[in-house]
Amino acid sequence: MAERKIYIIGGGPAGMMAAIKAAEVLRESGDERAGDRIVLYDKNDVLGRKIYLTGRGRCNITNMRPWSEFSTHIHPNQNFLKHAFHAFSNSDVIAFFESLGVPTVVLQGQRVFPASLKAADVARSLENRVHELGIQVRRESVDIKGFDRMFGDGIVILATGGKSYPVTGSTGDGYEMASSVGHTVTSLFPCETALLPYGYDRNLEGIELKNVSLSLFVDKDKVQVEEGDFSFTNDGIESGIAYKISRRAVWALMNGQRVEVVLDLKPALSKEKLAARIARDVVQMKGRPKASSLLRGLMPEALIAPFLMADKRAIEIESLPDALKSWRMKIESFKGYERAVVTAGGVSLKEVSQKTMASKMKPGLFLAGEVLDLDGDTGGYNLQIAFSTGALAGSSAAKELLTSSQAI
Numbered sequence: 001m002a003e004r005k006i007y008i009i010g011g012g013p014a015g016m017m018a019a020i021k022a023a024e025v026l027r028e029s030g031d032e033r034a035g036d037r038i039v040l041y042d043k044n045d046v047l048g049r050k051i052y053l054t055g056r057g058r059c060n061i062t063n064m065r066p067w068s069e070f071s072t073h074i075h076p077n078q079n080f081l082k083h084a085f086h087a088f089s090n091s092d093v094i095a096f097f098e099s100l101g102v103p104t105v106v107l108q109g110q111r112v113f114p115a116s117l118k119a120a121d122v123a124r125s126l127e128n129r130v131h132e133l134g135i136q137v138r139r140e141s142v143d144i145k146g147f148d149r150m151f152g153d154g155i156v157i158l159a160t161g162g163k164s165y166p167v168t169g170s171t172g173d174g175y176e177m178a179s180s181v182g183h184t185v186t187s188l189f190p191c192e193t194a195l196l197p198y199g200y201d202r203n204l205e206g207i208e209l210k211n212v213s214l215s216l217f218v219d220k221d222k223v224q225v226e227e228g229d230f231s232f233t234n235d236g237i238e239s240g241i242a243y244k245i246s247r248r249a250v251w252a253l254m255n256g257q258r259v260e261v262v263l264d265l266k267p268a269l270s271k272e273k274l275a276a277r278i279a280r281d282v283v284q285m286k287g288r289p290k291a292s293s294l295l296r297g298l299m300p301e302a303l304i305a306p307f308l309m310a311d312k313r314a315i316e317i318e319s320l321p322d323a324l325k326s327w328r329m330k331i332e333s334f335k336g337y338e339r340a341v342v343t344a345g346g347v348s349l350k351e352v353s354q355k356t357m358a359s360k361m362k363p364g365l366f367l368a369g370e371v372l373d374l375d376g377d378t379g380g381y382n383l384q385i386a387f388s389t390g391a392l393a394g395s396s397a398a399k400e401l402l403t404s405s406q407a408i
């Protein structure tokens with residue numbers, strides 16, 4: 001009888017971590033040739049292709065916030081991740097990479113990066129560990145028939161990722177595979193993506209704003225406020241706090257709701273303080289200075305003209321504080337999966353054991369990473385989801401393999 005194997009579909013961070021942890025568990029049980037029993041499939045020549053793009057090429061591996069804070073950045077069900085996180089936490093991820101010769105550094109916002117600030121170091125260290133453990137790597141795309149056949153002699157870990165950045169190989173194949181064995185796939189939508197305001201002024205492109213605040217209004221209700229940085233790009237408002245509000249904004253737009261964003265360029269100053277500062281500047285400049293002169297020092301130079309042109313408003317000095325604190329932009333659309341950092345929605349968490357990542361629908365199936373209905377904010381949360389769920393799926397699958405081998 002052929003030896004049972006563990007088949008892992010998807011060689012991203014979740015799949016590679018699953019393969020590594022499965023091999024380590026088998027080795028600890030005394031199986032010196034553990035790698036031969038694990039087959040990792042990826043359609044790309046290079047494993048973890050998306051990792052090379054992460055964190056703008058720097059790879060924000062995880063976030064050092066304690067679980068009580070970390071969990072507030074996980075959607076839609078933080079509790080689902082709790083067990084996996086504690087089994088392989090943010091500190092474990094750091095220790096893991098340090099053991100692979102990738103020292104890390106904690107930067108602003110508790111975000112953890114490789115000390116080299118090179119995403120390639122993270123991707124290569126994972127791939128090297130996969131090879132070091134003798135794991136069988138197949139550079140092939142698995143189709144639904146192949147997926148089905150794997151259950152003949154194996155345990156399967158589905159780690160195909162979501163649909164974002166399909167050029168990296170994440171084309172949503174796993175949703176169909178999971179559905180074929182009875183899983184529910186919740187509504188999918190691009191998340192952490194650019195939001196395009198109506199009549200977007202292309203002169204804004206390239207401007208980066210720091211320490212500002214964005215409030216999100218859905219059907220006139222204020223539903224979220226975020227403070228920090230974001231950029232105006234060719235696709236609209238993007239990155240940082242714009243990504244943070246994009247999850248709710250995209251969902252609302254998909255549901256035909258009215259979405260508006262209000263930008264406060266000076267969140268640290270009340271309207272009164274701002275008015276007093278402008279009045280002081282008016283006195284110093286003598287006469288009646290132009291609004292554009294007063295705005296110098298209050299915003300990046302490049303922003304002044306588009307700011308004054310916005311909504312074709314001819315801003316009087318008296319109305320500057322209001323305009324600075326509430327620049328309203330109605331959102332027309334959003335950028336799709338081709339530019340979205342993450343896919344929201346996925347395989348229903350109700351159908352997966354949070355203790356093992358085993359499917360409750362199909363014996364011998366485990367799931368990990370973005371294919372699940374689990375996503376995080378920007379800040380290292382998504383890779384931690386991939387690493388924690390991947391590690392748990394891999395070790396659980398290996399334990400199941402060991403149990404079934406003993407039973408024969």
Ligand SMILES: Cc1cc2nc3c(=O)[nH]c(=O)nc-3n(C[C@H](O)[C@H](O)[C@H](O)COP(=O)(O)OP(=O)(O)OC[C@H]3O[C@@H](n4cnc5c(N)ncnc54)[C@H](O)[C@@H]3O)c2cc1C
Pocket residue numbers: 009010011012013014015041042043044047048049050051053054055056059060061062140141142143159160161162164165168169170171172173174340341342368369370371379380381382383384386
């Ligand atoms: C531009 C960008 C920047 C990001 N930056 C960060 C960051 O700094 N920090 C952070 O935490 N998160 C970041 N993310 C999100 C993070 O990269 C993902 O959430 C994470 O990679 C998901 O891991 P995964 O293993 O589940 O899926 P993926 O990384 O998508 O990997 C899935 C793999 O499965 C393979 N595959 C798919 N279907 C098949 C098939 N049928 N047969 C064989 N192979 C298949 C694919 O080729 C792919 O390699 C970023 C994402 C993007 C797009």
